[in-house]
Amino acid sequence: MSDLRALYQEVILDHNKHPRNFRAVDPHSHGADGHNPLCGDSLRLELRVDDNGMIQDIGFQGTGCAISMASASILTECLRGKTVEEARTLFDQFHRLVTEEATDSDPDLGKLAVLAGVRDYPMRVKCATLPWHTLQAALQNQPEVSTE
Amino acid sequence: MRVSVEPDPVNAEPLDVQQLRGDFPVLQQPMNGHRLAFLDSAASAQKPQAVIDAERGCYERYYANIHRGVYQLSQQSTQAYEGVREIVRQFLNADSEREVVFVRGATEAINLVAQSFVRPMLGPGDEVLITGMEHHANIVPWQMITEVTGARLVVAPVLDDGQLDMDALRERISDRTRFISVVHVSNTLGTINPVEAITALARERGIPVLVDGAQSAPHMTVDMQALGADFYCFSAHKTYGPSGAGVLWGRLEHLEAMPPYQGGGDMIRTVTFEKTEYAEPPQRFEAGTPNIAGVIALGAGLEYMMGIGRNRILDHEVGLLEYANEAIKEINGLRVIGTAPDKAGVISFVMDHAHPHDIGTILDMEGVAVRAGHHCTQPLMQRFGVPATVRASFGLYNDRADVDQLVAGLRKVNELFG
Numbered sequence: 001m002s003d004l005r006a007l008y009q010e011v012i013l014d015h016n017k018h019p020r021n022f023r024a025v026d027p028h029s030h031g032a033d034g035h036n037p038l039c040g041d042s043l044r045l046e047l048r049v050d051d052n053g054m055i056q057d058i059g060f061q062g063t064g065c066a067i068s069m070a071s072a073s074i075l076t077e078c079l080r081g082k083t084v085e086e087a088r089t090l091f092d093q094f095h096r097l098v099t100e101e102a103t104d105s106d107p108d109l110g111k112l113a114v115l116a117g118v119r120d121y122p123m124r125v126k127c128a129t130l131p132w133h134t135l136q137a138a139l140q141n142q143p144e145v146s147t148e
Numbered sequence: 149m150r151v152s153v154e155p156d157p158v159n160a161e162p163l164d165v166q167q168l169r170g171d172f173p174v175l176q177q178p179m180n181g182h183r184l185a186f187l188d189s190a191a192s193a194q195k196p197q198a199v200i201d202a203e204r205g206c207y208e209r210y211y212a213n214i215h216r217g218v219y220q221l222s223q224q225s226t227q228a229y230e231g232v233r234e235i236v237r238q239f240l241n242a243d244s245e246r247e248v249v250f251v252r253g254a255t256e257a258i259n260l261v262a263q264s265f266v267r268p269m270l271g272p273g274d275e276v277l278i279t280g281m282e283h284h285a286n287i288v289p290w291q292m293i294t295e296v297t298g299a300r301l302v303v304a305p306v307l308d309d310g311q312l313d314m315d316a317l318r319e320r321i322s323d324r325t326r327f328i329s330v331v332h333v334s335n336t337l338g339t340i341n342p343v344e345a346i347t348a349l350a351r352e353r354g355i356p357v358l359v360d361g362a363q364s365a366p367h368m369t370v371d372m373q374a375l376g377a378d379f380y381c382f383s384a385h386k387t388y389g390p391s392g393a394g395v396l397w398g399r400l401e402h403l404e405a406m407p408p409y410q411g412g413g414d415m416i417r418t419v420t421f422e423k424t425e426y427a428e429p430p431q432r433f434e435a436g437t438p439n440i441a442g443v444i445a446l447g448a449g450l451e452y453m454m455g456i457g458r459n460r461i462l463d464h465e466v467g468l469l470e471y472a473n474e475a476i477k478e479i480n481g482l483r484v485i486g487t488a489p490d491k492a493g494v495i496s497f498v499m500d501h502a503h504p505h506d507i508g509t510i511l512d513m514e515g516v517a518v519r520a521g522h523h524c525t526q527p528l529m530q531r532f533g534v535p536a537t538v539r540a541s542f543g544l545y546n547d548r549a550d551v552d553q554l555v556a557g558l559r560k561v562n563e564l565f566g
Contacts, residue, residue, distance in 0.1 A: 003180075004513055004560065007509070016565075038521065039504075039505050039521055039522075039535075039536060040521065040522055041505075042535070065504075066503060066506045066565070067505075123509075124509060
C-alpha cells in the first residue's frame with residue numbers, strides 16, 4: 001500500500017471526492033476546454049482576470065481520473081488571487097515537479113507538491129498536467145487544447 | 149456457431165494451463181513485487197516460445213528476400229513464407245490458399261477491402277452498414293470512402309446488455325445497402341455476434357459482408373464454409389503471433405475482380421511505362437517486400453493454437469469468464485458493461501468511486517495488467533454513457549489465480565476510493 005499511498009495521497013483523494021471551485025465562472029474573461037483523447041478526460045476551465053492581470057475568480061468542470069480532478073481542483077485553489085504572470089511561473093515549476101527527477105519541490109508550489117508522485121508513472125503525467133495545459137490555452141485565448 | 153474440429157485435435161480434456169504458461173517467457177517475470185497477472189490479451193496476446201523461435205529461426209538460419217531469388221536461402225524463405233498460406237487455409241477452413249492475403253493486420257485488411265472492393269461500387273445515396281460496437285478500425289475506413297463517394301454510413305444499434313439489435317439491423321438493410329461490415333466479437337463488450345445470421349440475411353439480398361475477426365480468431369474455431377462471409381480478417385499479434393502481420397481472407401471471385409490496393413514490386417506480371425499487368429491474387433495485394441519473418445511466425449502462432457485445440461481454448465476462457473463474473477460480484481459499486489448471453493472472455497467494467505485510469509494504475513501496482521480507456525470504441529462508450537472502462541480479457545494462459553489477483557486488486561481500489 002506504500003507505493004499506492006505515495007501516489008494517491010489523502011489530499012488528492014480528498015480533492016477528487018470534493019473538488020473545489022467545481023463550477024462555471026460567470027462572467028469570465030478567459031476559458032478553454034481541455035481533452036485527453038487517450039483516456040477521455042475532459043475539463044473546462046474558466047477565469048475572470050481583472051485589468052491588472054489579477055485572477056479574481058477561477059473554476060472548472062469536467063470528468064476525469066482522480067489525478068486530473070485533484071490537480072484541477074488544487075490549481076484553482078492556488079491561483080485565485082495570483083497574477084497571470086505568477087500563474088505562468090507556477091506552470092513551469094509544476095511541470096518540472098511532475099516530469100523531472102526527484103528534486104526538492106519549489107516552496108512556492110505549496111499544496112501542488114502532493115502531485116509529485118506522478119513522475120514515477122509516466123502514463124499518468126498527462127493526467128496531472130491537463131488542467132495546466134488548459135489554463136495556458138485559456139490565457140492564450142485558445143478555445144481548446146488536447147494532450148495525448 | 150458451427151465448429152469444425154479439423155485440424156484441431158479431437159480432445160475435450162481441459163487445458164493444462166500451468167504447463168501452457170511455461171510456454172510464455174514473458175509470464176515468468178514478477179511485476180511490481182507480485183506474480184504477473186496479464187489480463188490484456190484482447191489488446192495483444194503474449195508470445196509462446198514456438199513463435200519466438202520461428203521468427204528468430206528465420207533470421208538465424210534461412211532469411212533472404214522471397215520470390216525470384218535463385219539461391220537456396222531465398223528458396224527456403226519463400227517456401228516458409230508461402231507455406232503459411234496453407235496453415236491459414238486450414239485455420240480458416242478456406243477453399244484455397246489463394247484466398248489468403250498477408251497484410252499488416254486487421255486494420256490494413258479492412259482498408260484494403262474498403263478501397264479496392266467497396267469504394268468502386270459506391271455512388272451517392274448508397275449505404276454501408278456497420279454496427280454500434282465496431283472498433284475504430286471498422287468505422288473510419290468506411291467513413292473515408294462514404295465521404296468521397298457521397299454514400300452514407302448506416303449503423304445498427306446495440307442493446308443495453310451489449311447484444312446487437314438484430315431487428316434494427318434487419319430494418320437498416322435497404323435496397324441501397326452495398327456492403328455490410330460487422331465485428332465478430334466485440335473487443336470492448338466481449339459480445340459474440342450472430343454473424344452467420346447476418347451473412348444469411350445479406351446473401352438473400354446479394355450484399356457482400358466483411359467479418360472483422362480480430363477478436364474471434366484468437367478464441368474460437370472459425371470456419372469460412374460455415375461463416376458465409378465474403379471477407380474475414382485478423383491480426384497475428386492477437387493470435388499469439390507477432391505484431392505487424394495479419395490475414396485477409398476473401399472469396400477468390402472477389403479477389404480476382406478487385407484492383408490492387410497498393411502498387412509496387414511483387415504485385416505485377418509485366419511492367420512497361422505504358423501499362424502494367426497485375427499479378428493474380430493473392431500476390432496482387434502484396435506489394436513490396438512483406439513482413440517475411442512475421443508471416444512465418446504468424447504461421448507458428450496458428451499451429452500452436454491448433455495444436456492445443458481451439459474448442460478447448462474457448463471452453464477454458466468461457467469457464468474463466470464465468471468464474472470471474474461470480475468473483476467480481478463481491479466488489480461494491482462495480483458495474484459490468486456488456487452482459488450478452490453469448491460472450492467471449494472479456495469483462496469491461498466501471499466502478500462508482502474510481503475512474504478507470506486510477507483502477508488501472510492501482511491494479512498495475514498489484515501485478516495485474518488490464519486496459520483502461522475507450523478501447524478504440526468511442527461511439528460505444530457514448531452509447532453506454534461512460535468516458536472509459538476497465539477491461540480485463542483472457543487468453544489461453546490465464547487461470548483462476550489471475551482472476552483472484554484481479555479481485556484482490558479491486559478490493560484495494562475500494563479501500564482507497566470507497
